[in-house]
Amino acid sequence: MSASVLQLHYDVPGDDFTRAGEASSAIKNKLKQMGIAPDVIRNVAIATYEGEINMVIHANGGTIDVTIDADAISLVLKDTGAGIPDVELAMREGYTTAKEEIRALGFGAGMGLPNMKKYTDEFELKSEVGQGTEVNMKVYLKK
């Protein structure tokens, strides 16, 4: 099935809330053009946007790589930020380390990582303090 594989790459700029969401919107539009089912697109859009926002808030940006094949949409989000000291705690709904000014924008609900897990079929998070974080997610095209 290698002929049907499509790969997309996006750079997420750090600390720029005016551009946060651009990569996710671009991915959404691309999937729409490909005729992917709306519920699958919505799941991917939510997962990538939460990841994108996390990278902007916590990691001074990063990258998003999307691979679309016949079975699934695979998402790899990587940053070289501060890393997450306690992943289990970070995965808890409502837990946040976002600063007050970020919270004033409507972020910092402590739902980012839980949403990413909730809306994807596979979710794996690897993080090392001082090195960065990598999130691998998959949304299946066939249930």
Add this chain to the structure above:
Amino acid sequence: MKVKDLALKDGFEVINEGDFDREITGAYCCDLLSWVMGRAPAGSAWLTVMGNMNAVAVAVLADISVIILAESAAVDQPAIAKAMQQGVNILKTSKPAFESALLIHECLS
């Protein structure tokens, strides 16, 4: 009910007309963006006081049918520009979020 039907109701002001033929499937009240992302069903009319461009991004990505700024909450210029660019419907009302949501619920049932 379509977004344009709601826009014509008393007390609603149009801030940006995107796709006014979009069907409203329900109402959702919240100001925390990730909460809305994770919980608001697609097609919801979203009642909020958060009038920034991140709210517009959330509306696009979570398939919100219309953002309704409750209690005449301010919406900034970059948010309007982004809504125009992305075709996001935005209305404004002086009513509180709960009353507006109740009105939408009554119109839908």
